[in-house]
Amino acid sequence: MTGLLTLARALAVGYWRDRLALFFSILFPLVFLVIIGGLFGGDTTPRFPVVVVGEVEVFDGLPPQTRAQVDQVLRISHSPDLAEALEQVRRGDQSAAIVQQGSEVVVHYSAGDPTAVGAVRGVVDALVQGANLAAAGQPPRYTVAAEPVEDESLQPIQYLTPGILGWAIAAAASFAAAVTLVSWRQNGLLRRLSLSPVGVPAVVGARVLVSLGIALVQTVVFVGVAAGLFGLRLADSWWLAIPLVLAGTLAFLSIGLLAGAMVKTVETANIVTNVLVIPMAFLSGSFFPLSLAPEWLRTCSLVLPLRHLNDAMQDVLARGVGVASVLPQLLALLGFAVVCSAIAVWRFRWEDA
Amino acid sequence: MPAAAIMARELQKRYGETVAVDGVSFEVETGEFFGLLGPNGAGKTTTLEIIEGLRRPDAGEATVLGMPSWPRNPALRPRIGVQLQTSAFFERLTAAEQIAAFARLYRVPASRATAMLAAFGLADKAGTRVEQLSGGQRQRLSIACALVHDPEVVFLDEPTAGLDPQARRNLWDLLRGINADGRTVILTTHYLDEAEVLCQRVAIMDHGRILRCGTPAELIRDAGAVSRITVESGRLDADELRKRFPEATVREDGDALVIATRDPGTVLTELAGRDAVRGLSVRGATLEDAFIALTGREYRP
Numbered sequence: 001m002t003g004l005l006t007l008a009r010a011l012a013v014g015y016w017r018d019r020l021a022l023f024f025s026i027l028f029p030l031v032f033l034v035i036i037g038g039l040f041g042g043d044t045t046p047r048f049p050v051v052v053v054g055e056v057e058v059f060d061g062l063p064p065q066t067r068a069q070v071d072q073v074l075r076i077s078h079s080p081d082l083a084e085a086l087e088q089v090r091r092g093d094q095s096a097a098i099v100q101q102g103s104e105v106v107v108h109y110s111a112g113d114p115t116a117v118g119a120v121r122g123v124v125d126a127l128v129q130g131a132n133l134a135a136a137g138q139p140p141r142y143t144v145a146a147e148p149v150e151d152e153s154l155q156p157i158q159y160l161t162p163g164i165l166g167w168a169i170a171a172a173a174s175f176a177a178a179v180t181l182v183s184w185r186q187n188g189l190l191r192r193l194s195l196s197p198v199g200v201p202a203v204v205g206a207r208v209l210v211s212l213g214i215a216l217v218q219t220v221v222f223v224g225v226a227a228g229l230f231g232l233r234l235a236d237s238w239w240l241a242i243p244l245v246l247a248g249t250l251a252f253l254s255i256g257l258l259a260g261a262m263v264k265t266v267e268t269a270n271i272v273t274n275v276l277v278i279p280m281a282f283l284s285g286s287f288f289p290l291s292l293a294p295e296w297l298r299t300c301s302l303v304l305p306l307r308h309l310n311d312a313m314q315d316v317l318a319r320g321v322g323v324a325s326v327l328p329q330l331l332a333l334l335g336f337a338v339v340c341s342a343i344a345v346w347r348f349r350w351e352d353a
Numbered sequence: 354m355p356a357a358a359i360m361a362r363e364l365q366k367r368y369g370e371t372v373a374v375d376g377v378s379f380e381v382e383t384g385e386f387f388g389l390l391g392p393n394g395a396g397k398t399t400t401l402e403i404i405e406g407l408r409r410p411d412a413g414e415a416t417v418l419g420m421p422s423w424p425r426n427p428a429l430r431p432r433i434g435v436q437l438q439t440s441a442f443f444e445r446l447t448a449a450e451q452i453a454a455f456a457r458l459y460r461v462p463a464s465r466a467t468a469m470l471a472a473f474g475l476a477d478k479a480g481t482r483v484e485q486l487s488g489g490q491r492q493r494l495s496i497a498c499a500l501v502h503d504p505e506v507v508f509l510d511e512p513t514a515g516l517d518p519q520a521r522r523n524l525w526d527l528l529r530g531i532n533a534d535g536r537t538v539i540l541t542t543h544y545l546d547e548a549e550v551l552c553q554r555v556a557i558m559d560h561g562r563i564l565r566c567g568t569p570a571e572l573i574r575d576a577g578a579v580s581r582i583t584v585e586s587g588r589l590d591a592d593e594l595r596k597r598f599p600e601a602t603v604r605e606d607g608d609a610l611v612i613a614t615r616d617p618g619t620v621l622t623e624l625a626g627r628d629a630v631r632g633l634s635v636r637g638a639t640l641e642d643a644f645i646a647l648t649g650r651e652y653r654p
Contacts, residue, residue, distance in 0.1 A: 006457040010443040010450070017445040017482075183444065191407055192441035196458050197430050350407075 003198030007206035029168035162313030177256025235320025388552035434504035459502035489520030
């Protein structure tokens with residue numbers, strides 16, 4: 001026990017003094033959250049810029065309530081000069097230029113962005129028809145009422161927080177295991193320790209202990225910032241995140257141990273863990289929802305431990321499901337850790353051949 | 354009569370086609386300072402690592418303090434101290450934290466770690482991280498870590514490799530001190546002068562075999578190595594000296610006379626009797642001469 005704690009202390013002090021490792025495991029993921037949160041956050045549907053040239057009655061005479069609805073879809077600017085407006089459309093600065101010629105409303109658009117064209121035409125058609133109805137003096141026969149529904153899809157911050165946190169934990173744990181194993185093998189510390197009263201279990205145990213601690217710190221800092229600054233709302237079952245994070249860390253440590261057992265230098269260990277972790281993060285939906293991915297990719301990604309961690313963390317942090325719902329993922333993570341560690345032990349070397 | 358602290362019998366180790374250790378046998382008495390001397394690739398380190406229990410020999414057997422080295426023996430670990438060729442340190446710890454960690458691993462009090470740091474002249478470097486220590490300081494720290502638990506047998510693998518002459522001499526004083534405390538010390542070195550100065554007995558290794566084993570003086574004498582006596586030539590006649598000492602080689606070298614002999618005592622007595630010792634210098638035979646005599650080739654570390 002003394003041996004284990006001594007080694008754990010040495011590792012923890014070494015980690016705390018490694019400013020680069022601190023940055024990449026704690027600060028860098030926060031930077032990612034800010035950037036990706038900024039990209040997806042706020043306006044989820046983009047507004048299309050249109051320029052209204054001169055007087056266009058269907059736009060100019062709108063009641064404030066209708067105008068507010070239109071503004072949700074279009075960003076309207078005005079210009080007196082048709083030639084200049086058309087040039088802006090050509091350059092792509094504006095989705096469309098709208099001009100009234102007699103009783104005709106003309107929409108000049110670029111064919112480059114069909115979504116924008118559809119949206120702009122839909123709005124203009126609706127406004128023109130509304131104006132026609134008003135001009136005819138008849139009450140409308142049909143109206144539309146819109147009601148929002150709580151659906152399965154989450155606000156960006158709700159899925160980005162577990163996803164980026166999962167990636168950060170995966171990167172830190174696998175990197176730490178690989179680099180510790182390789183550098184201790186390279187500088188002879190592994191062999192030196194094998195001649196001291198501590199055994200291999202203490203060496204591995206110390207690495208596991210310190211990495212579990214780091215993962216918990218990452219979780220607290222990350223969820224704290226997401227909740228404090230980006231409006232993440234924690235569900236009641238948030239505490240289930242703790243066993244999930246610990247199980248996930250074990251799985252990622254085992255990846256690092258395996259990588260460390262296969263390579264010789266710290267530089268290669270660094271590259272190999274990156275090559276493993278970054279694609280895993282994308283395929284596990286860390287940076288964008290997997291619902292955007294094709295079905296076969298989603299099926300394949302079930303072999304990745306990060307996929308299970310991300311799914312389970314979204315469930316407990318944002319959706320508030322119970323223990324029973326995340327038990328399969330928890331077992332998948334632990335199972336992965338056992339299998340991968342077993343291979344790592346089989347491939348273990350005390351020194352470079 | 355104390356038992357041998359270290360016993361190696363017919364050790365063999367090969368890596369693929371290369372035979373690293375080819376039938377090495379020797380014993381080291383308790384309290385002895387023993388050296389394995391040889392050029393790089395002679396098999397010194399592999400021999401040492403087999404005895405430490407780091408490697409399993411293909412054949413043969415090694416015991417330390419009466420216990421077999423292989424399979425690794427937990428009871429042996431607290432009783433041996435090991436300094437490896439690479440300085441095996443925890444990254445980013447200070448010198449004090451480093452040795453304190455080893456003290457805890459061996460369950461010895463922290464005060465012992467502080468004392469060892471001071472004994473190895475590193476007290477003023479206590480707060481310096483291991484990465485910032487000089488080569489000599491790193492070696493001293495590495496040896497201090499190997500000694501923190503007061504082991505009975507100390508293994509040092511090329512402790513002065515890569516150090517400047519001043520640092521080497523400082524380290525020699527410390528190493529003599531370790532042995533003076535009654536510990537058994539075995540070291541590998543490719544420096545002939547180091548083996549000659551430090552070791553009570555030396556085994557000269559080359560190509561995985563021990564060529565000769567004995568005290569430095571024995572090795573030099575047995576190799577038939579000669580001493581070279583140089584005096585001013587004015588008072589002496591070279592031909593007469595050649596008749597007087599037929600076994601010696603007498604050579605005139607400008608105004609100096611060089612007498613190469615296996616029996617420097619008799620020659621010196623004669624020279625003193627004739628009052629012919631102006632400008633006298635004597636260069637004794639060295640282990641280098643012994644090595645050349647044994648292998649028939651220049652010594653290249």
